[in-house]
Amino acid sequence: MGKKTYIPFVLIGPVYLLIMLFIAYPVIEIIRISFTSWHFLIPNSDVFVGFETYKAVLNDPLLIKIIWRTILWMLMGTAFSLLLGLAIGYFLSFDYPINRVLRAVIILPWILPPVVTATIWQWMLNGKYGVINDILVRMHLIPEGVPWLAQLSTAFIAVNMVLVWKNVPLVSLLLSAAFQGVPEDMLEAAKIDGANGWQRFWRIVFPYIKGIFSSVAVIVSIWCIQQFTIIWIATQGGPANATHILPTYIYQMFSQNYQFGKLGVLSIFNLLILVITAIVYLRLFRKQH
Amino acid sequence: MKKGVGLFLMITMLLTFSTALLMANGQQEADEGGVKTVRVWKMGGTPMETEFFEEYTKKFDEENEDINIEYNYFYGQIRVSKIISGFKAGNIADVVVAFGQDIPDFAGLRIIQPLDDIDKELVEGWKDNMVEEIYNVTKYRGKQYALPTYVDMAPFLAYNKDMLAEAGYDRPPRTWSELKEYAKNLTTDEHAGIAIQATKTPVDLNILEGIAYNNGGRYVDEESGDIVFNGPGFADALQLYVDLVDAGVTAGNPIEDNFKNGATYFAEGKAAMWVGMSWLITPWYADSELNWGAIPFPKPDKVTGDYPVAAAVMDPTAALMITTQSENPEAALRYLDFWAQPEQLTLWGREEIARVPAAKKSYELDKLKEFWPEWVESYNEGTLFDGAVTVPRFNGVTSVQPEFGNAVQNAVLGVKGIQEALDDAASVAQENYDLMK
Amino acid sequence: MTTAGWKTLTNLKKKTRPVLINLFGIAVIIYCLFPILWLFISSLKPKSELFDLPIRYFAQNPTLDYYGRLFGLGGPGGQNIVNRLPFLIYLKNSFFVAGISVIIVVFLSAVAGYAFSRYHFRGRNGLLLSLIVTRMLPGPAIMLPVYVMISKLGLIDNLWSLILVHTVFGLPMGIWLSTSFIDNIPIELEEAAIIDGCSRVGAFFRIILPLGWIGLATVGIFHFLGSWSEFAFASILIESQKLRTAPVGLAEFIFNIQSAQFNQIGAAAITMSLPLIVLFMMIQKQFVRGFVSGSVKG
Incomplete structure (x- = not known):
């Protein structure tokens, strides 16, 4: 149905206009302020300075570190969420009896507001009274309790795993819906060919859901970066800046540092990271039309 | 095919139309016949304070027929983002209840205005009921910018x-x-x-x-x-x-x-x-x-x-300030004056004992004496605030x-x-x- | 390998498979559920047990006190004010916002997703990508401009402002997902229906909606939960207590009790999530039925 027609534009147009109407202004505003030296507390600082603020950001070792950490944060979070989500989603798409229970409970982590998620995990990861430590000690995996969120070596990974915990249910559910769309006869045909489960999955099932998988990958990457509330409540970017990523730092700029010019620049970097990621995923996984 | 397009256009138009209607409804009503509206944003505080702040604000609203109070409470964490956004949008409340530590920044940005500029005599008069050291805590560059109700x-x-x-x-x-x-x-x-x-x-x-x-x-x-x-x-x-x-x-x-x-x-x-x-x-x-x-x-x-x-x-963490965007600063100041009266000010000491009260009379209250005998004692000796300075506070x-x-x-x-x-x-x-x- | 050997191996496989499946299922259930279960167990613990070491996995003297306090019952002097939580109002607001927003988003996403999936017009990929780019700006950065816009519309402190914002910010993801889901519905079915004399619109309602409903329902759930748990805009665009949404009300509660009373926090979080949990339990049944009847299998 590749013929030229106005119909898709009629169908998409109004929705698209609505979105653009609302989002265009913030986007333009952010691009604009990234070219200013605007500091909220300094009168008349909201003026065009070219790339000065960009230079200032690129010369700040802390900010460079935060930019890299944001990428790492997203890659780690996305990889773990997708791997777990793929396994659980595939599992969920079968009609095992235990899936009745699983389907009912799996969504729970996503239902909890981020504030609660961060608070529970803070409590569970507490160095002294945390239940995670208790379990690990009982299993003889660690000799004594570790303050996961309070030491430089573990804080980043610990918060990232909290994020993964929150993301996995919906990734699983989205992918399981995709798996359920795989036509039965294709699976039957593969079975007759004598392919084992593993081969069936990678040769037939996965290619079929590649399109949805790439969409989910893009969306999860965005979540990973947007879900900054969890970090902000659990560690506020600490200890000693070890868990700051771009959105938490931008939030700090908005509510404490008031350096709106830099906020604009960092937002642009944040945007670039996500756009590049999205393009990479789409190149890798999109069905060729 | 045509039918589908028409249907979709209709629904979209309906949606747009109803949104527009709702927006029109959302417009704030203008002041009616001489009744002045004062909007109040209270930021954070202990639960007990939150409770009685609302209760007494209602009381003020009822007692003053020419003033209509719109009171809203926010938890402390969004204090700054709320105030900045409100200010930028031209939508900030007349009265904000924020921290003493905020004063230099807010004053520098001209978000809040000096109270003496509205009615110097009234503001000076508050001193009679208040502990002087606390009253002075909200002075900045020689001007009184807020009414402190207590300090931590x-x-x-x-x-x-x-x-x-x-x-x-x-x-x-x-x-x-x-x-x-x-x-x-x-x-x-x-x-x-x-x-x-x-x-x-x-x-x-x-x-x-x-x-x-x-x-x-x-x-x-x-x-x-x-x-x-x-x-x-x-x-x-x-x-x-x-x-x-x-x-x-x-x-x-x-x-x-x-x-x-x-x-x-x-x-x-x-x-x-x-x-x-x-x-x-x-x-x-x-x-x-x-x-x-x-x-x-x-x-x-x-x-x-x-x-x-x-x-x-x-630092006073519940200091009442009047914003520069207030259309009725006099009415707003009357609301502040209400809080400067002993009846309200002694709520700290009478109900909430977790703060160092600003009202002189609070130190005569049995409840405060019971929980904080040392405070009352040193207050009576005049040494409670000896050598006390404000928390780091600058633009x-x-x-x-x-x-x-x-x-x-x-x-x-x-x-x-x-x-x-x-x-x-x-x-x-x-x-x-x-x-x- | 002898025939007998084959048999034992397949028998062994047949026997271990269910065990493995159940083990995996149970592991996933524990992974998802344990933190919430822990929250629940903590909510039943009296204060004296909360910090016991070694940790107690079950409350020795379980109490419902902390749930009662949410209703203003019990609690020691003065504390009944501290712990009261008007959650019914919050829940009502959240259901209102998420409910209306989800209807709009699912409908518009289905239509736009259909257009993106079935027509390969020029600039299609660019449009799709630009949609998703709008969701890539960090939340804190767009808070101020959005607030200014909503304020100009006179919608501050109005639940419809949240519906509007959630819808607009939910649509890009919704359209993306629906496009992918509709992509997976074989186009031949639709063509066949059209040849049979069905109109395009008829085909949409007869083929796309029934076959794609699990996908669309997933989009709906996805958006519903996103809108339900949205925090930043809900906390800044809404002012009155009576219009507060559940996550903001809960956050306020948690910040207000100003101590690490995880029993009280747990009770509040569980109470606040309960209606949603029940709702999803009910929806899940539909999901299972849809799956068993195999309605999506082309």
Whole structure:
């Protein structure tokens, strides 16, 4: 149905206009302020300075570190969420009896507001009274309790795993819906060919859901970066800046540092990271039309 | 095919239309016949305060037929974003109830206006009912910018009397070295010696600042305009924290446990002592059978800082300010005046005892005497506010605080030496601070 | 390998498979559920047990006190004010916002997703990508401009402002997902229906909706939960207590009790999530039925 027609534009147009109407202004505003030296507390600082603020950001070792950490944060979070989500989603798409229970409970982590998620995990990861430590000690995996969120070596990974915990249910559910769309006869045909489960999955099932998988990958990457509330409540970017990523730092700029010019620049970097990621995923996984 | 397109267009138009209608409905109603509307944003506070603030605001609303109050409460964490957004959108309330520490920034941005400019006589008159030191806390550049209802003071030490007795102590520690010794001897398998907090929560930082001010430290040198929290006053206060952490006598982990956790550890008997602010005594202990006392935090053995010793730092965290966008500043000021009356002001002392009240009359109340005999005693002697100064307060202080917080965490974690951590943070802070001049 | 050997192996496989499946299922259930279960167990613990070491996995003297306090019952002097939580109002607001927003988003996403999936017009990929780019700006950065816009529309402190914002910010993801889901519905079915004399619109309602409903329902759930748990805009665009949404009300509650009373926090979080949990339990049944009847299998 590749013929030229106005119909898709009629169908998409109004929705698209609505979105653009609302989002265009913030986007333009952010691009604009990234070219200013605007500091909220300094009168008349909201003026065009070219790339000065960009230079200032690129010369700040802390900010460079935060930019890299944001990428790492997203890659780690996305990889773990997708791997777990793929396994659980595939599992969920079968009609095992235990899936009745699983389907009912799996969504729970996503239902909890981020504030609660961060608070529970803070409590569970507490160095002294945390239940995670208790379990690990009982299993003889660690000799004594570790303050996961309070030491430089573990804080980043610990918060990232909290994020993964929150993301996995919906990734699983989205992918399981995709798996359920795989036509039965294709699976039957593969079975007759004598392919084992593993081969069936990678040769037939996965290619079929590649399109949805790439969409989910893009969306999860965005979540990973947007879900900054969890970090902000659990560690506020600490200890000693070890868990700051771009959105938490931008939030700090908005509510404490008031350096709106830099906020604009960092937002642009944040945007670039996500756009590049999205393009990479789409190149890798999109069905060729 | 045509039918489908038409249907879709219709639905979209319907949606747009209903949205437009709703928006029209959402428009705020204009003032009616002489009745002036005053919008109030209260930011944060203890639950009890939140309760009676609303109740008494309603009372004011009912008593004054020519003023219509629109009151809204927000939890403290979104204070700054809410005020900035409201101001930028031209939608800020007439009265905001915020922190004393906010005043320089808000005044510098012309978000709030001096109260004396509205009615100097009225504002001066408040002094009669109020403790002078507290009244002056909201003065900035010679002008009264807010009505403070109370102050929080730091640093204080809470101690568990039973645990001290068990360890053979009949009085709380008086000096830093005594504190360290106590903390060590009070540490058992059951509980830690002391709960201290070093998260990046502003309150935790304010407490440490109070300890440093005790030691002749200053955050910023008012005359030269230099950030000086890397001076010996602060360095040795931070050293005290580091010593306590290194000795393994702290409850939980100061890096992850903020003042709320500290409070809980102390209340649950998991820590024998606890460093906090004057709100040490808050309602969450009401159901605890803890046998405890509270004193001003122990003093340094020898003052090492370069500045005059300050006995305490204080900040009003419910100060009523009038914004520059207020269309009815006179009506707003009448609302403030209502709160400046003893009847309302003594709610602190009568209902809420977790604060150092601004009303003179509060110190005559039995409830305050019962919970805080030491306060009332020293108030009557005229020494309660001796040597008390405001928390670090200058244009841009909020932008400097995160750097200071980093320095504290770096030092406590042992990533950097104390002096190095403070020096590094001070130089970044200085850059931020210089921007503001 | 002998025939007998084959048999034992397949028998062994047949026997271990269900065990493995159940083990995996149970592991996933524990992974997802444990933190919430822990929250629930904590909510039943009296204060004296909360900080017991070694940790108690079950409350010795379980109490419902902390749930009662949410209703203003019990609690020691003065504390009943502290712990009261008007959650019914919050829940009502959240259901209102998420409910209306989800209807709009699912409908518009289905239509736009259909267009993106079935027509390969010029600039299609660019449009799709630009949609998703709008969701890539960090939340804190767009808070101020959005607030200014909503304020100009006079919608501050109005639940419809949240519906509007959630819808607009939910649509890009919704359209993306629906496009992918509709992509997976074989186009031949639709063509066959059209040849049979069905109109395009008829085909949409007869083929796309029935076959794609699991996908669209997933989009709906996805958006519903996103809108339900949205925090930043809900906390800044809404002012009155009576219009507060559940996550903001809960956050306020948690910040307000100002101590690490995880029993009280747990009770509040569980109470607040309960209606949603029940709702999803009910929806899940539909999901299972849809799956068993194999309605999506082309």
